[in-house]
Amino acid sequence: MFSIECNGITKSYTAKKQSVLALNDISLQVHQSEIFGLIGPDGSGKTSIIRILTSLILPDAGNAKVVNCDVVKDYEKLRTLIGYMPGRFSLYQDLTVEENLQFFASIFNTSIKENYYLIKNIYQQIEPFKKRKAGELSGGMKQKLALSCALIHNPVVLFLDEPTTGVDAVSRIEFWEMLKELKGKGITIFVSTPYMDEASLCDRIALIQSGSIMSIDEPQNVIQQYKGELWSIIAQNRYQLMMDLKSWERVHSAFSFGENIHVSFKLSEISTDQIQQYLTEKGHDRIQIVKIIPSIEDCFMQLMIRK
Amino acid sequence: MNQFWVFVRKEMWHILRDKQTLFVLLGMPVAQILIFGFALSNEVKNSKIAVLDLSKDQITQQLIERIDASKYFDLEENLTSPKDIERIFKKGKVKLVLVFENNFDKNLQHTHEAIIQLIADGTDPNVGTTLISYASSIINDYQKELFGNQLILYSIKPEVRMIYNEQLKASYNFVPGVMAMVLLLVCALMTSIAIVKEKELGTMEVLLVSPLNPFFVVISKSIPYLIISILNIVSILLLSYYVLKVPIKGNLILLMGVSILFIITSLSFGLFVSSTTRTQTAAMFGTLIGLFMPTLMFSGFMFPIDNMPWPMQLLSNLIPSKWFFIIVKSVMIKGLGILAIWREVLILLGFTVLMLFISIRKFNKRLDIA
Amino acid sequence: MNNEYIIEVDSLTKKFGSFTAVDKISFTVKRGEIFGFLGANGAGKTTAIKMLSGLLQASSGSARVIDFNINKESEKIKANIGYMSQRFSLYDDLTVLENMKFYGGIYGLSNSKIQMKTDEIVKVLHIQDYKDKLVKSLPLGWKQKLAFSISILHEPPLVFLDEPTGGVDPVTRREFWELIVAAAHQGTTLFVTTHYMDEAEYCDTVSIMVDGRIEAMGSPKYLKEQFNSPDIHTLFVSLARQSKRTEI
Numbered sequence: 004m005f006s007i008e009c010n011g012i013t014k015s016y017t018a019k020k021q022s023v024l025a026l027n028d029i030s031l032q033v034h035q036s037e038i039f040g041l042i043g044p045d046g047s048g049k050t051s052i053i054r055i056l057t058s059l060i061l062p063d064a065g066n067a068k069v070v071n072c073d074v075v076k077d078y079e080k081l082r083t084l085i086g087y088m089p090g091r092f093s094l095y096q097d098l099t100v101e102e103n104l105q106f107f108a109s110i111f112n113t114s115i116k117e118n119y120y121l122i123k124n125i126y127q128q129i130e131p132f133k134k135r136k137a138g139e140l141s142g143g144m145k146q147k148l149a150l151s152c153a154l155i156h157n158p159v160v161l162f163l164d165e166p167t168t169g170v171d172a173v174s175r176i177e178f179w180e181m182l183k184e185l186k187g188k189g190i191t192i193f194v195s196t197p198y199m200d201e202a203s204l205c206d207r208i209a210l211i212q213s214g215s216i217m218s219i220d221e222p223q224n225v226i227q228q229y230k231g232e233l234w235s236i237i238a239q240n241r242y243q244l245m246m247d248l249k250s251w252e253r254v255h256s257a258f259s260f261g262e263n264i265h266v267s268f269k270l271s272e273i274s275t276d277q278i279q280q281y282l283t284e285k286g287h288d289r290i291q292i293v294k295i296i297p298s299i300e301d302c303f304m305q306l307m308i309r310k
Numbered sequence: 311m312n313q314f315w316v317f318v319r320k321e322m323w324h325i326l327r328d329k330q331t332l333f334v335l336l337g338m339p340v341a342q343i344l345i346f347g348f349a350l351s352n353e354v355k356n357s358k359i360a361v362l363d364l365s366k367d368q369i370t371q372q373l374i375e376r377i378d379a380s381k382y383f384d385l386e387e388n389l390t391s392p393k394d395i396e397r398i399f400k401k402g403k404v405k406l407v408l409v410f411e412n413n414f415d416k417n418l419q420h421t422h423e424a425i426i427q428l429i430a431d432g433t434d435p436n437v438g439t440t441l442i443s444y445a446s447s448i449i450n451d452y453q454k455e456l457f458g459n460q461l462i463l464y465s466i467k468p469e470v471r472m473i474y475n476e477q478l479k480a481s482y483n484f485v486p487g488v489m490a491m492v493l494l495l496v497c498a499l500m501t502s503i504a505i506v507k508e509k510e511l512g513t514m515e516v517l518l519v520s521p522l523n524p525f526f527v528v529i530s531k532s533i534p535y536l537i538i539s540i541l542n543i544v545s546i547l548l549l550s551y552y553v554l555k556v557p558i559k560g561n562l563i564l565l566m567g568v569s570i571l572f573i574i575t576s577l578s579f580g581l582f583v584s585s586t587t588r589t590q591t592a593a594m595f596g597t598l599i600g601l602f603m604p605t606l607m608f609s610g611f612m613f614p615i616d617n618m619p620w621p622m623q624l625l626s627n628l629i630p631s632k633w634f635f636i637i638v639k640s641v642m643i644k645g646l647g648i649l650a651i652w653r654e655v656l657i658l659l660g661f662t663v664l665m666l667f668i669s670i671r672k673f674n675k676r677l678d679i680a
Numbered sequence: 681m682n683n684e685y686i687i688e689v690d691s692l693t694k695k696f697g698s699f700t701a702v703d704k705i706s707f708t709v710k711r712g713e714i715f716g717f718l719g720a721n722g723a724g725k726t727t728a729i730k731m732l733s734g735l736l737q738a739s740s741g742s743a744r745v746i747d748f749n750i751n752k753e754s755e756k757i758k759a760n761i762g763y764m765s766q767r768f769s770l771y772d773d774l775t776v777l778e779n780m781k782f783y784g785g786i787y788g789l790s791n792s793k794i795q796m797k798t799d800e801i802v803k804v805l806h807i808q809d810y811k812d813k814l815v816k817s818l819p820l821g822w823k824q825k826l827a828f829s830i831s832i833l834h835e836p837p838l839v840f841l842d843e844p845t846g847g848v849d850p851v852t853r854r855e856f857w858e859l860i861v862a863a864a865h866q867g868t869t870l871f872v873t874t875h876y877m878d879e880a881e882y883c884d885t886v887s888i889m890v891d892g893r894i895e896a897m898g899s900p901k902y903l904k905e906q907f908n909s910p911d912i913h914t915l916f917v918s919l920a921r922q923s924k925r926t927e928i
Contacts, residue, residue: 059518
């Protein structure tokens with residue numbers, strides 16, 4: 004039995020008599036107490052999927068079940084079982100930290116005391132500021148409070164829509180540590196993110212672009228499915244290097260990753276020497292060429308281009 | 311039920327913390343009553359008048375003294391010839407001239423009829439009408455003292471004469487009008503904004519994904535505004551009674567009852583607006599243009615409905631404030647009871663039920679996104 | 681005028697009451713480089729940028745941006761820099777061309793110059809078919825690239841980019857950085873903030889702010905060697921974790 008199961012979900016929005024396909028035939032399964040990451044850029048359909056699974060919007064076609072509740076028919080029961088943290092900051096700015104938490108506890112017919120064990124480690128970090136208004140908290144602390152509020156009724160499944168967007172690298176790491184801990188308590192976590200580097204922190208991921216899932220698997224398997232070989236190249240003049248690689252007919256794709264350029268070739272049978280030779284002819288020096296294991300981001304880009 | 315009160319308490323926190331808005335909500339009725347009662351009043355005080363007394367007998371002297379002594383008029387000049395009338399009007403200071411005919415006293419004694427001409431400056435018709443009415447009523451009073459009610463003293467009939475407002479007190483009209491406006495603003499505008507704010511803030515999403523009955527959200531948002539509105543009615547009534555000296559002739563409980571009915575009508579309109587809009591700006595414009603403007607125009611408070619072309623008169627029937635305005639005038643100023651206003655009350659009830667019905671039907675258990 | 685540095689900051693400080701948001705920072709930015717300005721939320725990054733772009737008065741210290749003193753000539757700074765952020769960029773309800781004409785007009789470009797520039801942008805971004813479409817109909821990535829191109833429409837010597845690539849897909853993110861690198865190649869100085877640590881590696885110089893002070897600054901390569909870190913991300917996290925500032 005899966006915690007989340009959806010089949011053939013399709014959704015389109017109509018704006019000015021034009022219909023825009025937001026989700027195209029989405030199917031996925033999420034196991035109990037796993038961290039499932041929905042990874043894709045803005046506008047790829049992440050929020051729509053989460054809103055359908057939380058019964059906030061209706062799919063045009065397909066069906067979905069969360070903890071065995073149909074998201075259309077059994078939405079009332081479903082809503083008692085899930086926790087949801089929307090992408091936007093969704094707390095009352097003019098209420099204090101404590102009042103916010105109390106309020107969300109009571110609309111779920113519970114109290115802070117009852118489920119304190121669940122949020123203890125998260126809430127303790129903001130407890131010294133419990134008399135402060137939520138609007139006066141920093142980004143990282145707002146995020147912790149929002150998570151506490153989403154957890155206060157001990158949900159079976161937790162939906163998090165881009166919880167780490169706009170949050171600095173340190174807070175992001177801390178946030179993922181908290182998710183791992185919650186997973187240990189048996190909660191299923193469905194999280195969306197535009198940051199490709201967060202993929203490795205999930206048990207399984209779905210890469211989504213333009214409303215379609217391009218790949219769905221464990222992060223390691225997604226990487227193994229990368230077609231061909233990937234090279235990382237550095238030279239003295241980065242700008243010129245990029246120009247020369249892009250204009251080389253053997254190159255399939257060239258993307259810069261910091262000072263490196265990740266290159267894949269049309270015919271994978273190419274040697275370091277051949278690359279070295281071409282670049283030397285173009286007048287580059289201090290050339291370094293290494294064959295590398297692709298990252299999730301490389302995989303994402305390859306899938307994007309293939310589409 | 312506990313959830314419901316938790317929600318109401320949260321709303322109270324929101325309102326009490328936003329001191330600025332709270333101050334405006336409670337201060338607005340006070341300011342409006344005072345502004346309409348004093349500053350914008352078309353009552354006229356100490357108007358300059360002139361007299362052309364062609365008779366110069368005892369009666370005319372007494373009448374002139376009486377008029378001069380009233381707080382409305384100050385005698386500026388005694389004219390000697392009819393030619394002076396035009397001259398004095400051109401100067402612009404004098405707004406009203408009284409002309410007593412020759413042999414005023416004698417005519418009165420013999421023919422039982424004497425003529426006073428009341429000539430008013432018509433450049434501002436409102437002021438002119440008001441001055442003529444004031445003067446007429448002073449003359450009328452004097453006549454009653456002289457003869458009881460047997461004789462007709464003057465041949466110029468007052469153009470406007472309000473049965474229930476002998477002194478043409480403007481505040482009589484303003485108080486019900488301000489009540490309608492304030493209640494509409496507080497209830498319809500603030501409720502719709504408060505609900506739409508949750509949509510904008512994103513908290514509506516979280517509330518929807520909870521076992522909370524979404525309609526609780528909406529109803530509990532209106533409760534604090536209901537309380538504020540009741541406070542507003544009390545402050546308006548106290549101010550008008552003690553400061554503007556407007557009597558409350560009817561039953562106070564009936565008056566409060568119909569006011570609370572109108573509050574609920576306004577709330578139901580607020581709910582309707584909030585169920586159809588997604589941004590605070592849209593909600594604000596929706597209520598201002600859809601409810602507030604029509605209240606000003608068509609409730610009969612600023613502009614008499616009888617003077618409007620018939621399509622407008624027809625349209626005015628759709629404005630709930632019009633009916634409330636009629637009800638308050640009947641109860642508060644004329645002192646009438648429920649028998650006189652049951653039709654209007656039924657109409658308001660009808661509006662309320664209809665709006666609540668539509669709002670509940672329209673209220674979405676899911677997110678409405680385009 | 682022919683100074684090597686386009687920004688020179690000397691002991692710049694900003695206090696809010698008893699709280700020191702920016703604590704005597706001093707650094708320089710070379711002409712034509714890509715300068716990565718990193719820091720955790722609340723480290724004082726935004727406050728520093730506001731002071732440098734003339735939006736906020738410094739409590740003490742001074743800075744020269746282009747050729748202007750930030751304390752006395754903030755208006756001149758605003759007229760001479762370019763600015764782009766994820767939040768404020770283009771008017772959704774105007775077309776691509778209308779946006780370009782509007783911003784060109786704001787910076788006082790002549791019509792022929794605007795015409796020339798728009799032709800150039802349309803060519804570089806391959807948006808020939810989209811130039812008369814409303815901006816809101818463009819995909820997010822395109823909007824961001826367009827917003828950047830428009831922010832350098834008036835050929836400013838210095839451009840501030842505040843988290844320009846948030847939420848953009850990885851391919852477009854690369855294309856975006858190619859635009860930035862190309863602009864730097866033509867001599868524009870770019871002052872960039874970002875939450876993507878891998879983007880820091882594109883920069884010629886990176887500075888990392890912690891608790892209102894600059895704790896590390898240099899080329900990515902130099903920093904990695906100096907702090908013995910595999911990448912900027914690891915370095916950033918280890919520095920930011922030392923923060924003693926209780927969050928506000």
